[in-house]
Amino acid sequence: MTTTRPAPPTPERPQPGRLESPLPEARSDGAHPADDAHPLVDGYPASPSVRAGGVLRLHLSTRADRFRADFFRCGAEVRHMGGTGGPGRYAPAGRYDQDWHWPGHDFTVPAHWPSGVYIAVLRPHASGPPDLPEPGAGAEHLDARHSRLLFVVTPAGPTKARVLYKVPVLTYHAYNQSGGGSLYGSLRTDDPPPGADTPVTQAVTLRRPGGGIGGPVKGYPDAHDPRTPRQTFAHWDAPFVAWLERGGFTADYCTDLDLHQDPHRADGYRLLLSAGHDEYWSAPARRHVTAFRDRGGNLAVFGANTCWWRVTVSADGTTVRCAKHPPGAAPGVDVDRLRGAPGHWWESEPENTLTGVSYRNGGGHWEGPRAPLGFTVQHTGHELFAGTGLRDGDVLGAEHALVGYECDGAAHRRDGAGRAVATGADGTPPGFTILGVADLPADPAAGWHTAVREDDGPGRAATFGLYTSGGTVFTAATVDWPRLLALDPRVRTITHNVVTALS
Template sequence: MSDTFDGTGSSDDAADTRPRVDGYPARAGVRAGDTLRLHVSTRVRRFRADFYRCGVGLRYMGRLAGEGRFAPDGRPEGDWRWPAYDFPVPGDWPSGVYLAVLHAAADTPPYPAFDRAETLDARHARILFVVTPRGPTRARILYKVPLFTYHAYNESGGGSLYRSRFDDGVAPPGGTRSVGLRRPGGGIGGPVKGHPDAHDPRTPRQTFAHWDAPFIAWLEGAGFAVDYCTDLDLHESYRPLDGYRLLLSVGHDEYWSAATRRHVTAFRDRGGNIAFFGANTCWWRVTVGAGGSVLRCAKYPPGVPVHADVDGLRQVPGHWWEIAPENTLTGVSYRNAGGHWSGRRTGLGLTVRHADHPLFAGTGLRDGDVLGAEHALVGYECDGAALSRGPDGTLAPTGEDRSPAGFTILGVAELPTDPNSGWYHPIRERETGIRAATMGLYTHGGTVFTAATTDWARVLPLDERVRTVTRNVVTLLSAR
């Protein structure tokens, strides 16, 4: 959303005194057997890229070595056009999220011995890319990596989709901000906009290590067969969805293009299932230009100053909810809930409803029990449906926000409204009414589940009942 930048990095940055080597991929998605092109700038004579696949741990997969060449930094909205180095991706590399670690030496063994994604996280000398499968696999699950959101918060070159060091106090021409996808960062390897997470300070928010890595580690450790793609892949084509039963979106999947949304909606309508283990999902609409190298978002109405809180304004061109409410896909929206961005927050969990639903099997939960409060499950940002309260106190969706008919509430967390609580509430259709994170599901062609909180992935390693619900969702929705 719009919390402020502090440049938080991992402890690896402070201790790293080696000569700087930076880089980025020409394209973050590459098919097994095709060529990965990396762009690298360094003043050292030779450099090396070590490749790791992220799963339960980090698996060393290979390396690329090259003669060092230097190029200057570019602007945040541009293609930096750094020197290119090609690496033929082996055809037997499994689909997955891969990280390249750059070193200012070519012949030493892989160093250090990384064992966790947060160990690998850094604000430079790291490159994230996704290997997609070459052909049909046994996987029934496709995991969408939120590349667009990673780059929306990427500050490389001095700017993001939130601000730029080139700002002059007025909104950019046409109210549209742009960022390049061909620059360092984008999930890892670049400065990141945002407060540190008081509930997990090991890695910055809006990074792969913070949201996606713990979920992927659990998913693969639980024995699920999974393939991976980026949202740019889904922007360009429906084909990556062919043959899968379940699409996963995790953490903070905030920025969606119209084409990505259209293809995902078509997948649902044809009977595909979707699980959103996150929130603030599909909040901003983006367009993709220059051959998939530029991301644009119309963030400002005419005449609005650059520092305006655009989430509190109407007639913002890039708001999905003002164009085609995201509720029609996700069932919920950030505008009916809110977020808590800085500092620790009071523990808030989801009060269970319909505890006899198969998704709660094995949890021991009963109606009225609270899931995840001891770990502040409902937190950084959360999504909700427009709700009404019946005479008996029961909450039900009104449908006025276009949440689908038949949306079943499985858990709800009413948010504090005290201005001193630290919670931020964005604009909505009407300012009165209940603001609450709303976990639930509906069926329209396929079944769509939403956990309604970004922090689901953070809490997953900490809470057995959250793990059980996750296993139930993934198992049931990926069954043929």
């Protein structure tokens, strides 16, 4: 989300495990420190996904004579899958909105590699063999702001998997600050001045370091889980992926760019799954996901702030643009509090029609710890509550601040029994069943921020629930849902029930 306060890049923190790099820190623009004794290797993939058996092109820059890339698959545990190497070549850093054109190195992905999210650990070849993660280590042991890159291996052909996991690469890059910028911040000096009659479009390239790992990240640290920056794969997606595979669920993986480019990418799966923070959606990706639902495919969103910004993707799939500023908007304005932003999905095609909920009926708490807030549950006879022991009126997840750091809601009223019922006034589909409600504090001192909406009344609430229209769509309505998988057995049980029922 856009904030009016400055949000400096999250600094590098010591990471647990044996893979913490002793190399000097990369600058925020992605340039390498001038240290011949400890040369960095930085890089990015030409494309964020590759089919098993296909060719992955790595773009790398280093002052070292040679480089080494070791590949790790992130799942129930981190597994070392292999590596590659070659002569080192140096190229300078570029701008955040232009292809960096670093030297290329091709690697043929073994056909037997399973679909999944892979991280390449980059280092000078002279630094010796890789330190392998300890058994059971998670992706946080690989996370760093330099010398890493992320890519997704998609299956070479049809598989037996019933679940397709969507990796939000476009959101990762929206917050990636390599090259000195992201899709956040004030307008540049070469943008149209206030009063112009055309909206301002900001752009970022996918061909630069970062994008889930390996680059500086815009945003405040997460007071409830400071191990990794929020807008990274390691923060929300990796814990969910690990839980999914430990639970015995078999999943294939793709990126949102894959769904953007291929209208049939989800064909053959029963469930399309998204977790954490999946904020930036293109019109083709949304159209293809909606068609999947209409054909009877199910969608589970274990996150929030979903499908908030509309983006356009260049024909070659390397540049992402978002028109966040209404015509005439002044630099520094909080565009979420204004109408007329072309990139707002809700102003032309409310995201509620797909997800059932919207950030404009919820809110965000970005900085510092939140007061404990959970969902007051209802309809606990529903199969998704089976095995939780919850009864109507109980509160789910408050002790671990489940609701936040951003959350979504549906416009609703209370029926004669006091239950929350969706009104549909904001585009929420008929039949959306609200399973839990969390009223957000209205006092500004509580630290919650809200966006403009149709109803300017003060009441805001996160609402998790589901509806059926062709397929069934479940939404957890809070970004922090994956964080509680390690903390709350009732959250784990509900998640297991959802994935089992919909897959």
